[in-house]
Amino acid sequence: MKNTMHGDSVTFINVEKKYNETIAVSNFNLKIKESEFITMLGPSGSGKTTVLNMIAGFITQNSGSIQIGKTSIHDLPTEKRNVGMVFQNYSLFPHMNIFDNVAFPLKMRKLNKNKISNEVKYALDLVGLKDYGLRMPNELSGGQRQRIAFARAIVFKPKVLLMDEPLGALDLKLREKMQIEIKNYHEEIKCTIIYVTHDQGEALTLSDRIVIMDQGKIVQIDNPKNIYDNPISKFAANFIGESNILNIENLKSNFQNINNDKFISIRPEKLKIINNNHIKSENQVILKLIINQIIFLGDVIKYICSDENQNEIILKKTRTEIENDFYIGDKIQVYFNINDGTILKN
Amino acid sequence: MTKILNFLFKIYFWIVILFLLLPLIIVIPISFVNSKYLQFPPTDFSLRWYINYLDDPHFLTSTLNSLYLGFSSSIIATIIGTMAAIGLSKTNFFGKKILMGLLLSPLIFPVIILGLGLYIFLANFNLIGNFYALIIAHAALVMPFSLIIVSTSLINFDTTLEKAARVLGASPFKAFWFVTLPYIKPAVISSAIFSFFISFDELVIALFISGKIWTLPQRIWQDLKYEIDPTIAAVGSVLIIITFFGILFGALIQKKSRKILREKS
Numbered sequence: 243m244k245n246t247m248h249g250d251s252v253t254f255i256n257v258e259k260k261y262n263e264t265i266a267v268s269n270f271n272l273k274i275k276e277s278e279f280i281t282m283l284g285p286s287g288s289g290k291t292t293v294l295n296m297i298a299g300f301i302t303q304n305s306g307s308i309q310i311g312k313t314s315i316h317d318l319p320t321e322k323r324n325v326g327m328v329f330q331n332y333s334l335f336p337h338m339n340i341f342d343n344v345a346f347p348l349k350m351r352k353l354n355k356n357k358i359s360n361e362v363k364y365a366l367d368l369v370g371l372k373d374y375g376l377r378m379p380n381e382l383s384g385g386q387r388q389r390i391a392f393a394r395a396i397v398f399k400p401k402v403l404l405m406d407e408p409l410g411a412l413d414l415k416l417r418e419k420m421q422i423e424i425k426n427y428h429e430e431i432k433c434t435i436i437y438v439t440h441d442q443g444e445a446l447t448l449s450d451r452i453v454i455m456d457q458g459k460i461v462q463i464d465n466p467k468n469i470y471d472n473p474i475s476k477f478a479a480n481f482i483g484e485s486n487i488l489n490i491e492n493l494k495s496n497f498q499n500i501n502n503d504k505f506i507s508i509r510p511e512k513l514k515i516i517n518n519n520h521i522k523s524e525n526q527v528i529l530k531l532i533i534n535q536i537i538f539l540g541d542v543i544k545y546i547c548s549d550e551n552q553n554e555i556i557l558k559k560t561r562t563e564i565e566n567d568f569y570i571g572d573k574i575q576v577y578f579n580i581n582d583g584t585i586l587k588n
Numbered sequence: 589m590t591k592i593l594n595f596l597f598k599i600y601f602w603i604v605i606l607f608l609l610l611p612l613i614i615v616i617p618i619s620f621v622n623s624k625y626l627q628f629p630p631t632d633f634s635l636r637w638y639i640n641y642l643d644d645p646h647f648l649t650s651t652l653n654s655l656y657l658g659f660s661s662s663i664i665a666t667i668i669g670t671m672a673a674i675g676l677s678k679t680n681f682f683g684k685k686i687l688m689g690l691l692l693s694p695l696i697f698p699v700i701i702l703g704l705g706l707y708i709f710l711a712n713f714n715l716i717g718n719f720y721a722l723i724i725a726h727a728a729l730v731m732p733f734s735l736i737i738v739s740t741s742l743i744n745f746d747t748t749l750e751k752a753a754r755v756l757g758a759s760p761f762k763a764f765w766f767v768t769l770p771y772i773k774p775a776v777i778s779s780a781i782f783s784f785f786i787s788f789d790e791l792v793i794a795l796f797i798s799g800k801i802w803t804l805p806q807r808i809w810q811d812l813k814y815e816i817d818p819t820i821a822a823v824g825s826v827l828i829i830i831t832f833f834g835i836l837f838g839a840l841i842q843k844k845s846r847k848i849l850r851e852k853s
Contacts, residue, residue, distance in 0.1 A: 298755050320754040333752040337770045346766070350757035394756065404755075 249277035249434030250311040250401035252297065257306035259292055259458075266292040267458045270306065274436065279428050281437045281445040283481070284455035290438045292458075294404050297436065299323050310402055321350070326395035326403040326433070330410045332387040334379040340366070340390055341375035347398040365393035368430060369423075385416045392424070396431055405437045409444065421447050442482045446470065454478050470509075472584050479507040479586065486510060486555050487586070493527050508583040510544070510558035516575040517565070525580040531555055533572045547574070612828055619821035626818055637822040647807060647823065654804035657719075658788035661726035665787075666780040668727070669734025670772070674764075677742040695732045702729065703796035710797055717799020725793055730783040737782070741775035778838035785831055 257270040267289040274280050282290035295301045296308060299320035307314050315323055326347075334343050344365055348358045366372045369389035379387060388408060395403055408424075409417045425448055428435055439445055445452045446466045454461040454469065454477075461481075462474040473479035476487055485507045493506075516528070531547035545557040545568065557576060568574065614628060622632035641647050672691060676684065694702060706725050707716065715721040745768065753763035769776075791805040798806065804823070811820050 298751075300751055300754075319759075320751075321757050321759055323755075324757075325755060327752065327755040329748050329752060331746070331748065333746065333748045335749060335753070335767055335770075346753070346758075347756040350762065398757065 248401070248432050251276050251309075252402060252434060252436065253309040254293075255307050255309075257293075257296065257303045257308060259289075259296065259301065259303050265458050267296075267303075269459065272453065272460065272463070274434060275450075277432045277434055279425075279435045279437065279448060279450045281439060281449040281452045282455055283439060283442060283445040283452050284461075285440055285481070287457075288455040289458035290440075290453075290455050291406060293455075294406055294436060294438050297323075297402070298325060298327055298404055324398075324400050324402075326398070326400035328388070328391050328395045328403070328405045328408045330407040332379070332384075332391045332411075334387055334390060334394070336379055338379075339375065340371070340377050340379070340382070343379065343390060344375075344394045344397050346394065351398060361397050362393075365397040366390075368396075368427065369393045384412050385420060388412065388420065389423075392427065396427070396433065399431075400433060402434045402436065405435060407439055408437075409439075409441075417441075417444070424448060446482070452482075454481060456481075473507055473586070475586055476505065476507070479584070484510050484556055484558075486513070486553075488553065488583075489551070490585075492551050505586040506583045507586055508578050510556040512582040513555070513557050513576045513578050515557075515559070515564075516577055520577075526577045527580060527583075528575060528577045529555060531557070531574050531576060533568055533570055533574065536568065536570060615821050615824045615828065619818060619825040621818050621821075624817065626816055626821060637818040638826075640817075640819045641822045641826070644819065646802070647804075647819070650802040650804045650807035651823075653719075653801055654788050657723060657726060657803060658784040660723045661730060661787045662780050662783040664723065664727040665731040665783045666734045666776060669731045669779065669783075670738045670776050672731075672735050673738035673742055674768070674772075677739065677745070691735055692732045694729050699729075699790075699792045703793045706793060707796040716797055717801060719801055722794065722798050722801065725797060726787040726790060729790065729793060730786045733782050733786065734776070734779040737779035738772055738775045741772050745771055774841045774844055778841045781834055781838035781841075785834055 252272075252274040254270050254272045257267060258265070259267040270289075270293065282293055284290045292301065296303050297310075297315075299315070299318065302316075307316060309315065310323065310325070334340075335346065338346070341362055344362045345358050348361055353361070362375070363372060366375065369392055371386060371389055371393070374382065374386070374390070379390070382390065388411075391408070405424075409420050412420060421444060437445075437448060446469075449466055451463060451465055452469045453463050456477050462469060462478045464472070469478070469482055473482065473485065479485035479487060486509075487505050487507050490504055490506055513529070529549050531549055533545050533547050535546040537544040537546065542558050542560050543564065545559070547555045547557060549555050555576075617630050618626055618628055619637055620633045620635070621627045621630040622634040622636065623630075676688065710716050710718070710721050710725075749767050749771070750763045753767045754760070758766060789805060790803075791809055794803045794806050795809070802810075804827075808820055808823060811817070
């Protein structure tokens with residue numbers, strides 16, 4: 243059974259969706275590769291769920307086309323699109339036991355009983371709940387229900403699996419555990435996964451590529467590392483992790499401003515505290531800060547400071563990095579290497 | 589203080605219950621009398637009025653008529669009411685509330701006005717005394733109950749369940765059949781039961797339009813007008829028992845449906 247599945251590509255060409263006069267998604271172009279794990283990340287109202295619903299066929303785009311593999315899905319009703327879907331609130335059928343829930347897609351496809359039984363067993367085994375067939379959904383915990391929802395969504399071996407904030411209803415600990423499980427399932431079944439979330443941590447953990455969306459448009463598409471290291475805009479820099487965004491004109495350095503770019507983004511952990519044996523070099527930017535607030539996060543300490551222009555600057559240090567304690571009101575000097583920052587296009 | 593208040597409320601509760609139930613319960617002992625008249629308390633017991641009921645072809649025919657009428661109008665009303673409830677729950681359009689009000693109007697109008705209207709209307713088409721016309725009139729009368737009961741159960745229905753069924757490969761009809769219908773089934777069945785009893789009990793409209801067809805309530809009405817004998821008490825007792833178990837069954841089904849609802853949260 244192993245690795246019998248592979249994913250299909252999903253292609254969006256100039257897709258636009260309006261609700262009355264409100265634009266939900268516009269100028270949407272994206273090619274999702276075969277077997278890729280892609281995450282649509284954005285705040286609510288950014289259009290990420292709209293994109294998912296268009297693939298599922300719950301809503302139809304006003305213009306543009308969507309293809310699964312090489313087939314345009316425009317004329318296919320939802321049930322013929324052959325995509326799996328996992329919903330935020332599990333959406334298990336409450337009147338069916340677990341076996342019947344997972345068997346549902348196979349029954350709809352009129353498979354024979356033996357085959358149904360084998361496939362359901364395989365799917366239940368994959369999610370580690372093979373002995374739960376005769377239980378009812380209300381007898382399972384949230385995490386178990388979501389595993390069953392996943393088993394039900396992949397039991398018919400869809401080439402594309404849609405996941406709409408599947409971990410949103412679970413508590414933090416369980417969410418982190420399920421993230422790893424989902425990643426393992428993906429390794430096992432190799433279908434294309436399109437995952438919608440507003441949780442940046444989830445996106446960084448799971449994805450091959452992340453699509454950051456805002457107001458119906460794609461802000462940035464890249465792998466998690468590049469998304470984190472090289473955010474393209476203020477929005478991207480702030481949406482994934484924390485960022486200090488500095489006005490380049492205010493920086494006292496021999497910084498070469500070639501393109502008249504205005505802002506530079508620097509991650510809080512890239513700021514280094516200047517101590518006595520600090521060696522100055524050409525491409526360093528130095529900031530003079532006053533500590534306004536100290537937040538103890540266990541493994542790291544976060545200092546919320548302000549610079550000479552009253553901009554808020556966040557500094558994050560692991561506890562081993564700090565030689566002596568700082569207090570609110572302390573004046574400190576920090577520096578960063580220009581290469582560690584990212585020039586923002588807008 | 590609250591203890592006394594609680595006690596007073598309890599007494600009040602039982603007075604109301606007795607007030608509602610006594611007139612019903614009193615019929616049962618009367619039905620077992622041996623005398624020729626309605627007598628309470630009975631002095632002598634017999635089953636003669638029950639035998640009389642089962643031997644009387646007029647009573648039997650009218651009972652069968654009422655059963656047939658109740659079943660037919662209940663099935664028609666339940667199907668139409670359920671379809672209307674589903675349709676209305678899925679759409680939102682200008683005038684939806686007005687349409688809902690129109691559909692529920694048989695509940696609000698005095699039945700006697702409804703009966704008069706039906707009489708004038710059906711007389712135009714020579715349909716007074718037509719059994720099918722009576723069935724349809726009763727179906728219209730009880731349809732609002734199905735509409736209300738099924739609509740209420742659909743308020744809590746999670747529409748993503750239907751979406752889930754669709755994306756997993758079910759056509760719109762199959763999604764309805766395998767997912768929505770099982771969910772509303774208890775409401776549908778209990779609304780069918782309630783509809784049946786409302787139609788089975790109904791007198792006013794039947795008086796107006798049934799012509800020569802006699803329903804059971806009409807028969808009882810007629811008997812009460814001309815000769816009061818304890819057969820009516822026997823018939824009444826049978827009706828009370830059947831209604832009691834029918835409504836109990838309906839209530840049990842609704843209770844079960846609430847249990848299914850609970851597992852969502």
